[in-house]
Amino acid sequence: MSQTVDRALSILPLLAEGPADLGQVADRLGVHKSTALRLLRTLHEHGLVYRQSDQRYRLGARLFALAQEAMENLDVREIAHPHLVRLNESCGHTVHLAVYEENEVLYIDKVESRYPVRMYSRIGKPVAITVAAVAKLLLADLPEHERRALAEKLDYPMYTSRSTPHPAAFLRELEKVREQGWATDLGGHEESINCVAAPVRGADGRVVAAMSVSAPNVVVTADELLTLLPLVRRTADAISSEYSGRTPVKDTPA
Missing domain, CATH: 3.30.450.40 (GAF domain)
Structure with a gap:
């Protein structure tokens, strides 16, 4: 698995624990904030994470929809x-x-x-x-x-x-x-x-x-x-x- 994909996927279990801001995500991944932001933006574009009004990120509704779809199939x-x-x-x-x-x-x-x-x-x-x-x-x-x-x-x-x-x-x-x-x-x-x-x-x-x-x-x-x-x-x-x-x-x- 490429490092970028690995890092992106590592964000999901972090957000499953609750909303987190950019700094928390970067610290958990051990990367610069700019790298964390690129990953979060990509996940956001696919509906897998959502940026709240307080600038913290949480899991997106699309992720839950995919999980439900997978279980049903x-x-x-x-x-x-x-x-x-x-x-x-x-x-x-x-x-x-x-x-x-x-x-x-x-x-x-x-x-x-x-x-x-x-x-x-x-x-x-x-x-x-x-x-x-x-x-x-x-x-x-x-x-x-x-x-x-x-x-x-x-x-x-x-x-x-x-x-x-x-x-x-x-x-x-x-x-x-x-x-x-x-x-x-x-x-x-x-x-x-x-x-x-x-x-x-x-x-x-x-x-x-x-x-x-x-x-x-x-x-x-x-x-x-x-x-x-x-x-x-x-x-x-x-x-x-x-x-x-x-x-x-x-x-x-x-």
Whole structure:
């Protein structure tokens, strides 16, 4: 990166701390005021910084617009898919990615297991919202008043004896998921299928998606599947880091 570009970009985190005058910018960059002024003028022309009436500079509205545009155009599925594939290669089980949209939790990606037994789930298909591990993670992240309002509106079909029976039980489960940061479905939708899930978070810490590993009892027991929780959480954290831009992309540990 050229020195000029490096200096210009160094101004942005400085102004993120609050408005600064020309002298403060020059001092932070370690340059003459004339150099700092040229950089600030260029950033001002592009709307990335704004000069206030008191002659101090702050971040410009264009910068926030660009950030919002970038976030809206991020495709969590595209970012997550290579990580899901590596997780599948490591454990051999079915891996899902899901999001919450318009009061439904939908699968947006799936990597099939390596064994002959296949799950009925399909990309684009809604999940069983009151029992699915990915749904619990996504709904647990909602503000409390939204969680309560949604819980009261949902139906609670008893798919199995382990299904969530009513709103109070569902809210207790969501609170547990919020506290521990992961979720399970141990025979709540199908007696023979178990699932463990972890959240994918954006730059603001909010849950933007949830990923899970699922397997039938004939392949692994629920206890055996739970031993994969650290790997599932590391995978979700790797996706979160790449999605939010917090750290350089690294391979997910096996």
